[in-house]
Amino acid sequence: MRFTTRPELNGTFGMVASTHWLASAAGMAVLERGGNAFDAACAAGFALQVVEPHMNGPGGDLPLLLWDGSRVRVICGQGPSPAAATIDAYRERGYDLVPGIGPYAACVPGAFDAWCTLLRDFGTWELADVLAFAIGYARDGFPATPGIISAIARLDPAWDVSAAIWRARDGRLRNPMLADLYERVATVHGPTREARIDAARDRWYRGWVAEQLVAGFLAPEDLAAYRAVVEEPVSLRFRDWTVFKTGPWGQGPVLLQQLALLPDDLGPFLGIDHVHTVIEGAKLAFADRDAWYGDSAPVPLDLLLSAEYAAERRALIDDTASGELRPGGPSPRYPTVRAGAVGDAEPTRGDTCHLDVADRFGNLVSATPSGGWLQSSPAIDGLGFALGTRAQMFWLEEGLPSSLKPGVRPRTTLSPSMAVHDDGTVLAFGTPGGDQQDQWSLQFFLAHAAFGLNLQEAIDAPMFHTDHFPSSFHPREVALRAVTAEGRLPADTIAALRERGHAVDVTPDWSQGRLSAVSRAPDGLLRAAANPRGMQGYAVGR
Numbered sequence: 154m155r156f157t158t159r160p161e162l163n164g165t166f167g168m169v170a171s172t173h174w175l176a177s178a179a180g181m182a183v184l185e186r187g188g189n190a191f192d193a194a195c196a197a198g199f200a201l202q203v204v205e206p207h208m209n210g211p212g213g214d215l216p217l218l219l220w221d222g223s224r225v226r227v228i229c230g231q232g233p234s235p236a237a238a239t240i241d242a243y244r245e246r247g248y249d250l251v252p253g254i255g256p257y258a259a260c261v262p263g264a265f266d267a268w269c270t271l272l273r274d275f276g277t278w279e280l281a282d283v284l285a286f287a288i289g290y291a292r293d294g295f296p297a298t299p300g301i302i303s304a305i306a307r308l309d310p311a312w313d314v315s316a317a318i319w320r321a322r323d324g325r326l327r328n329p330m331l332a333d334l335y336e337r338v339a340t341v342h343g344p345t346r347e348a349r350i351d352a353a354r355d356r357w358y359r360g361w362v363a364e365q366l367v368a369g370f371l372a373p374e375d376l377a378a379y380r381a382v383v384e385e386p387v388s389l390r391f392r393d394w395t396v397f398k399t400g401p402w403g404q405g406p407v408l409l410q411q412l413a414l415l416p417d418d419l420g421p422f423l424g425i426d427h428v429h430t431v432i433e434g435a436k437l438a439f440a441d442r443d444a445w446y447g448d449s450a451p452v453p454l455d456l457l458l459s460a461e462y463a464a465e466r467r468a469l470i471d472d473t474a475s476g477e478l479r480p481g482g483p484s485p486r487y488p489t490v491r492a493g494a495v496g497d498a499e500p501t502r503g504d505t506c507h508l509d510v511a512d513r514f515g516n517l518v519s520a521t522p523s524g525g526w527l528q529s530s531p532a533i534d535g536l537g538f539a540l541g542t543r544a545q546m547f548w549l550e551e552g553l554p555s556s557l558k559p560g561v562r563p564r565t566t567l568s569p570s571m572a573v574h575d576d577g578t579v580l581a582f583g584t585p586g587g588d589q590q591d592q593w594s595l596q597f598f599l600a601h602a603a604f605g606l607n608l609q610e611a612i613d614a615p616m617f618h619t620d621h622f623p624s625s626f627h628p629r630e631v632a633l634r635a636v637t638a639e640g641r642l643p644a645d646t647i648a649a650l651r652e653r654g655h656a657v658d659v660t661p662d663w664s665q666g667r668l669s670a671v672s673r674a675p676d677g678l679l680r681a682a683a684n685p686r687g688m689q690g691y692a693v694g695r
Contacts, residue, residue, distance in 0.1 A: 158685040161609040168681035168694035170669035171508035176200040179286035190516035191276040199287035207304035213524025215264040222515040230267020235370040253627030256369030258542035267381040281339035291332035294325035315532040330537030401452040408591040410438035413463035425649035444480030447554030448561040474654035505585030511671040519569035519581035577675035584668040592618040593666040608682035615641040616665035
């Protein structure tokens with residue numbers, strides 16, 4: 154299936170692809186003015202906080218992967234749980250699950266420090282200069298897209314500061330409070346660029362911004378102790394590629410486990426063998442995610458990514474849809490799946506952003522910012538943004554690798570990706586989508602790496618996913634055998650899936666996934682593509 158809604162871009166100067174055209178434009182403007190991919194990613198990332206406030210915000214989280222011309226590294230901007238956030242503390246307040254909205258779902262907001270770490274250690278620009286685009290959009294306004302309007306309509310009527318900020322004027326939104334905040338944060342003095350960035354970080358986590366972030370269990374000490382960290386990625390060989398993901402404090406390695414489970418021959422593209430095998434592999438990999446991944450206990454990643462373990466698990470896949478939750482490994486601890494819970498709150502309604510950047514110097518970035526949604530918590534007066542709700546990904550059940558503990562990271566679904574081909578090609582890609590991120594990203598990567606589609610063809614191809622595992626988001630539902638497929642999936646494949654026992658829900662043709670991607674070939678040729686679904690994602694470059 155080789156259909157594209159728009160061309161795959163190519164050039165030699167620079168490429169930016171993201172989930173919103175204004176963020177892509179900001180990133181490209183930085184490249185045009187001499188900045189590198191890391192500067193451009195910061196500008197695009199801060200812009201996304203303004204123009205997709207229902208998808209991410211300054212109170213949210215950020216994992217990213219970067220390629221500096223020689224190696225892949227991870228910057229983890231996933232803030233930990235507060236020191237006062239214990240299982241007993243939630244249970245004393247009547248909760249069996251961490252709520253999906255409100256201040257008691259907040260972890261330390263890590264996005265700001267992660268962007269600053271990228272800029273300080275790998276970029277070349279001043280913080281004030283990369284923030285200028287976000288400040289301009291916040292002060293001068295930007296289009297009120299249907300998704301934002303829908304999120305605003307769901308705001309709690311008691312959140313008066315939120316209502317005051319998100320009142321559309323002539324079809325445009327503005328956030329002058331956030332513009333003022335970023336101007337004030339970035340107006341700092343110091344002997345070096347690095348010192349000025351660190352001074353801004355201190356204002357955010359140990360100064361006047363931090364004083365206003367205290368809510369729920371979140372205390373000044375939690376904020377003061379926080380630093381984004383640079384880590385080594387996790388990787389797996391797949392054919393002629395090495396694929397890189399974040400560590401198992403997030404769900405990143407689940408994509409690698411899915412790759413390891415695949416047979417050499419998947420059959421025709423989007424045929425029944427291809428789709429059924431991918432779905433059944435996802436069930437097994439996500440069962441391992443829920444049994445083993447997290448920051449609260451050691452994760453046996455060497456075992457889970459070993460060829461021997463993959464062969465053992467692959468043997469469980471047959472021609473029928475499994476109706477079981479089947480984690481592997483020695484004595485797996487699977488969370489208790491419950492129908493309903495004490496203290497249930499309104500289900501989470503939020504999503505995520507993604508951006509990819511490549512420059513003429515050989516650098517690439519893949520970043521997936523999320524959290525701090527305008528609909529997740531009341532906006533903070535004087536700051537203009539809401540706290541995140543990432544703590545909902547912890548289990549209030551003792552003994553799990555993703556159990557709530559003070560000072561540990563929630564097992565986030567945020568999952569940027571990179572892959573390096575044996576010929577030297579570097580590919581950066583990703584998508585919003587919660588639990589679906591590493592399903593849609595896998596399908597994109599297979600379409601490109603295994604079936605030969607170009608980046609735009611791979612993004613435009615029909616998408617599908619399964620919800621055959623507990624959701625990472627409140628209220629943590631599970632839907633056994635469930636498959637969601639775009640209506641463009643071949644009709645005979647949909648019929649065959651149902652014959653094999655899958656509960657297939659056919660959704661509108663362009664409803665699943667918001668992927669973007671950039672790549673750099675060994676000769677310096679850059680490529681980029683972005684998702685047409687929702688009519689917001691765009692790639693730009695030359």
